[in-house]
Amino acid sequence: DQQVKQNSPSLSVQEGRISILNCDYTNSMFDYFLWYKKYPAEGPTFLISISSIKDKNEDGRFTVFLNKSAKHLSLHIVPSQPGDSAVYFCAASEGDDKIIFGKGTRLHILP
Amino acid sequence: DAGVTQSPTHLIKTRGQQVTLRCSPKSGHDTVSWYQQALGQGPQFIFQYYEEEERQRGNFPDRFSGHQFPNYSSELNVNALLLGDSALYLCASSSRANEQFFGPGTRLTVL
Numbered sequence: 001d002q003q004v005k006q007n008s009p010s011l012s013v014q015e016g017r018i019s020i021l022n023c024d025y026t027n028s029m030f031d032y033f034l035w036y037k038k039y040p041a042e043g044p045t046f047l048i049s050i051s052s053i054k055d056k057n058e059d060g061r062f063t064v065f066l067n068k069s070a071k072h073l074s075l076h077i078v079p080s081q082p083g084d085s086a087v088y089f090c091a092a093s094e095g096d097d098k099i100i101f102g103k104g105t106r107l108h109i110l111p
Numbered sequence: 112d113a114g115v116t117q118s119p120t121h122l123i124k125t126r127g128q129q130v131t132l133r134c135s136p137k138s139g140h141d142t143v144s145w146y147q148q149a150l151g152q153g154p155q156f157i158f159q160y161y162e163e164e165e166r167q168r169g170n171f172p173d174r175f176s177g178h179q180f181p182n183y184s185s186e187l188n189v190n191a192l193l194l195g196d197s198a199l200y201l202c203a204s205s206s207r208a209n210e211q212f213f214g215p216g217t218r219l220t221v222l
Contacts, residue, residue: 004153006153007176031192034210036213041215041217042215043115043201043203043213043214043216044154044201044213045213046210046211046212088153089153093154097154097167098144098159098169099144099156099168099211100144100156101153101154101155102153103151103152103153104152104153
Protein backbone atom coordinates (compact mmCIF):
# COMPACT_ATOMS: atom_id res chain seq x y z
CA ASP A 1 0.00 0.00 0.00
CA GLN A 2 1.76 3.12 -1.27
CA GLN A 3 1.13 6.10 0.96
CA VAL A 4 3.05 8.47 -1.31
CA LYS A 5 2.42 8.16 -5.03
CA GLN A 6 4.22 9.68 -7.97
CA ASN A 7 2.22 8.50 -10.94
CA SER A 8 4.49 9.84 -13.67
CA PRO A 9 7.66 7.75 -13.99
CA SER A 10 9.19 10.31 -16.32
CA LEU A 11 8.70 13.82 -17.64
CA SER A 12 10.39 15.73 -20.46
CA VAL A 13 10.43 19.52 -20.48
CA GLN A 14 12.06 22.04 -22.79
CA GLU A 15 14.87 24.10 -21.27
CA GLY A 16 13.56 27.44 -20.04
CA ARG A 17 9.99 26.16 -19.58
CA ILE A 18 8.25 25.24 -16.34
CA SER A 19 8.59 21.70 -14.96
CA ILE A 20 5.71 20.49 -12.81
CA LEU A 21 6.14 17.30 -10.82
CA ASN A 22 3.12 15.87 -9.05
CA CYS A 23 2.65 13.78 -5.95
CA ASP A 24 -0.39 12.35 -4.16
CA TYR A 25 -0.60 10.94 -0.66
CA THR A 26 -3.17 8.90 1.23
CA ASN A 27 -2.27 9.44 4.89
CA SER A 28 -4.08 12.54 6.18
CA MET A 29 -1.83 12.51 9.27
CA PHE A 30 1.23 13.51 7.25
CA ASP A 31 2.26 16.97 8.38
CA TYR A 32 5.55 17.53 6.59
CA PHE A 33 6.38 17.07 2.94
CA LEU A 34 9.71 17.08 1.19
CA TRP A 35 11.18 16.90 -2.27
CA TYR A 36 14.52 15.25 -2.92
CA LYS A 37 16.59 15.24 -6.09
CA LYS A 38 18.84 12.34 -7.03
CA TYR A 39 21.61 12.11 -9.58
CA PRO A 40 23.04 8.71 -10.60
CA ALA A 41 25.64 7.33 -8.17
CA GLU A 42 24.69 9.89 -5.53
CA GLY A 43 22.34 9.84 -2.59
CA PRO A 44 19.14 11.92 -2.63
CA THR A 45 19.69 15.63 -1.98
CA PHE A 46 17.13 17.65 -0.06
CA LEU A 47 15.52 20.26 -2.29
CA ILE A 48 12.59 21.92 -0.59
CA SER A 49 9.96 21.16 2.04
CA ILE A 50 6.59 22.37 3.24
CA SER A 51 4.69 22.06 6.47
CA SER A 52 1.03 21.12 6.40
CA ILE A 53 0.12 24.52 7.88
CA LYS A 54 1.22 26.19 4.65
CA ASP A 55 0.03 25.85 1.08
CA LYS A 56 3.09 27.24 -0.69
CA ASN A 57 6.83 27.45 -0.14
CA GLU A 58 9.25 29.07 -2.52
CA ASP A 59 13.03 28.84 -2.78
CA GLY A 60 14.57 30.43 -5.84
CA ARG A 61 13.45 28.56 -8.95
CA PHE A 62 11.67 25.92 -6.87
CA THR A 63 8.15 26.24 -5.47
CA VAL A 64 6.15 23.55 -3.71
CA PHE A 65 2.37 23.76 -3.53
CA LEU A 66 0.29 21.76 -1.07
CA ASN A 67 -3.43 21.05 -1.47
CA LYS A 68 -4.45 19.28 1.72
CA SER A 69 -8.06 18.73 0.73
CA ALA A 70 -6.93 16.91 -2.41
CA LYS A 71 -3.96 15.28 -0.65
CA HIS A 72 -1.80 16.53 -3.47
CA LEU A 73 1.44 18.42 -3.74
CA SER A 74 3.44 19.62 -6.68
CA LEU A 75 6.93 20.92 -7.33
CA HIS A 76 7.35 23.71 -9.86
CA ILE A 77 10.74 24.45 -11.36
CA VAL A 78 10.96 27.61 -13.41
CA PRO A 79 12.84 28.18 -15.57
CA SER A 80 14.03 24.60 -16.09
CA GLN A 81 17.76 24.16 -16.64
CA PRO A 82 19.83 21.25 -18.01
CA GLY A 83 21.23 20.58 -14.53
CA ASP A 84 17.71 19.89 -13.30
CA SER A 85 17.70 16.57 -15.15
CA ALA A 86 17.52 14.01 -12.34
CA VAL A 87 15.12 11.77 -10.46
CA TYR A 88 12.83 13.66 -8.09
CA PHE A 89 11.38 11.98 -5.03
CA CYS A 90 8.36 13.23 -3.15
CA ALA A 91 8.37 12.28 0.54
CA ALA A 92 6.19 12.77 3.60
CA SER A 93 6.33 12.28 7.35
CA GLU A 94 4.08 12.47 10.39
CA GLY A 95 5.70 14.31 13.27
CA ASP A 96 9.10 12.79 13.97
CA ASP A 97 8.05 9.55 12.33
CA LYS A 98 9.88 7.93 9.47
CA ILE A 99 9.92 9.55 6.03
CA ILE A 100 7.90 7.76 3.36
CA PHE A 101 9.12 8.17 -0.22
CA GLY A 102 7.35 7.91 -3.54
CA LYS A 103 8.85 5.93 -6.42
CA GLY A 104 10.27 9.00 -8.09
CA THR A 105 9.85 10.87 -11.37
CA ARG A 106 12.71 11.09 -13.84
CA LEU A 107 12.88 14.61 -15.25
CA HIS A 108 14.58 15.19 -18.61
CA ILE A 109 15.33 18.78 -19.59
CA LEU A 110 15.56 19.00 -23.36
CA PRO A 111 17.87 21.52 -25.06
CA ASP B 112 32.40 19.08 6.40
CA ALA B 113 32.55 15.67 4.69
CA GLY B 114 28.81 15.17 4.85
CA VAL B 115 27.40 11.67 5.25
CA THR B 116 29.86 8.98 4.24
CA GLN B 117 29.19 5.30 3.60
CA SER B 118 31.42 2.29 3.06
CA PRO B 119 31.93 0.26 1.05
CA THR B 120 30.73 1.77 -2.22
CA HIS B 121 29.96 -1.58 -3.81
CA LEU B 122 29.69 -5.09 -2.44
CA ILE B 123 29.04 -8.49 -3.96
CA LYS B 124 27.88 -11.35 -1.75
CA THR B 125 26.31 -14.76 -2.27
CA ARG B 126 23.03 -16.04 -0.89
CA GLY B 127 23.17 -17.02 2.76
CA GLN B 128 26.11 -14.79 3.57
CA GLN B 129 26.11 -11.89 6.01
CA VAL B 130 27.00 -8.28 5.27
CA THR B 131 27.88 -5.19 7.31
CA LEU B 132 27.50 -1.69 5.90
CA ARG B 133 28.88 1.39 7.60
CA CYS B 134 27.81 5.02 7.85
CA SER B 135 29.33 8.16 9.35
CA PRO B 136 26.82 10.97 9.86
CA LYS B 137 27.22 14.60 8.97
CA SER B 138 29.02 16.62 11.63
CA GLY B 139 26.60 17.74 14.33
CA HIS B 140 24.00 15.06 13.54
CA ASP B 141 23.05 12.48 16.14
CA THR B 142 20.34 10.50 14.35
CA VAL B 143 20.98 7.93 11.63
CA SER B 144 18.37 6.32 9.42
CA TRP B 145 18.86 3.47 6.96
CA TYR B 146 16.92 2.98 3.74
CA GLN B 147 16.81 0.30 1.05
CA GLN B 148 16.28 1.46 -2.52
CA ALA B 149 15.47 -1.29 -4.98
CA LEU B 150 15.70 -0.65 -8.71
CA GLY B 151 12.90 1.62 -9.90
CA GLN B 152 11.63 2.27 -6.39
CA GLY B 153 11.94 5.05 -3.87
CA PRO B 154 13.97 4.59 -0.69
CA GLN B 155 12.20 2.37 1.87
CA PHE B 156 12.78 3.03 5.56
CA ILE B 157 14.53 0.21 7.41
CA PHE B 158 15.20 1.70 10.85
CA GLN B 159 16.44 4.74 12.71
CA TYR B 160 19.00 5.02 15.50
CA TYR B 161 19.24 7.72 18.13
CA GLU B 162 21.32 7.65 21.32
CA GLU B 163 22.60 4.20 20.33
CA GLU B 164 19.12 2.71 20.32
CA GLU B 165 16.74 1.69 17.55
CA ARG B 166 14.00 4.31 17.74
CA GLN B 167 11.80 3.33 14.82
CA ARG B 168 11.61 0.38 12.48
CA GLY B 169 10.07 -0.13 9.07
CA ASN B 170 8.61 -3.31 7.64
CA PHE B 171 11.81 -5.33 7.39
CA PRO B 172 12.55 -8.80 8.84
CA ASP B 173 14.79 -9.43 11.81
CA ARG B 174 17.58 -10.40 9.41
CA PHE B 175 18.15 -6.66 9.20
CA SER B 176 19.78 -5.30 12.33
CA GLY B 177 21.82 -2.29 13.20
CA HIS B 178 23.95 -0.53 15.70
CA GLN B 179 24.89 3.02 16.57
CA PHE B 180 28.16 3.86 18.26
CA PRO B 181 28.90 6.63 20.79
CA ASN B 182 30.37 8.78 17.99
CA TYR B 183 26.97 8.50 16.22
CA SER B 184 28.30 6.36 13.37
CA SER B 185 26.18 3.36 12.50
CA GLU B 186 26.25 -0.10 11.00
CA LEU B 187 23.60 -2.03 9.12
CA ASN B 188 23.86 -5.82 9.27
CA VAL B 189 21.96 -8.20 7.04
CA ASN B 190 22.07 -11.94 7.76
CA ALA B 191 21.17 -14.88 5.54
CA LEU B 192 21.21 -12.76 2.40
CA LEU B 193 18.57 -13.34 -0.24
CA LEU B 194 18.66 -12.40 -3.91
CA GLY B 195 15.95 -9.85 -3.16
CA ASP B 196 18.27 -8.00 -0.80
CA SER B 197 20.18 -6.68 -3.81
CA ALA B 198 19.66 -2.92 -3.68
CA LEU B 199 21.21 0.44 -2.94
CA TYR B 200 21.43 0.95 0.82
CA LEU B 201 21.26 4.57 1.87
CA CYS B 202 22.18 6.10 5.16
CA ALA B 203 20.76 9.47 6.19
CA SER B 204 21.63 11.62 9.16
CA SER B 205 19.69 14.35 10.90
CA SER B 206 19.59 16.30 14.13
CA ARG B 207 16.09 15.31 15.19
CA ALA B 208 14.58 17.44 12.44
CA ASN B 209 12.65 16.27 9.43
CA GLU B 210 15.40 17.19 6.99
CA GLN B 211 17.68 14.25 6.43
CA PHE B 212 20.98 14.32 4.61
CA PHE B 213 21.81 11.24 2.59
CA GLY B 214 25.08 9.53 1.86
CA PRO B 215 25.95 8.21 -1.61
CA GLY B 216 24.85 4.71 -0.69
CA THR B 217 26.28 1.21 -0.84
CA ARG B 218 25.32 -0.91 -3.84
CA LEU B 219 24.83 -4.50 -2.64
CA THR B 220 24.58 -7.31 -5.17
CA VAL B 221 23.58 -10.77 -3.96
CA LEU B 222 24.39 -13.62 -6.35
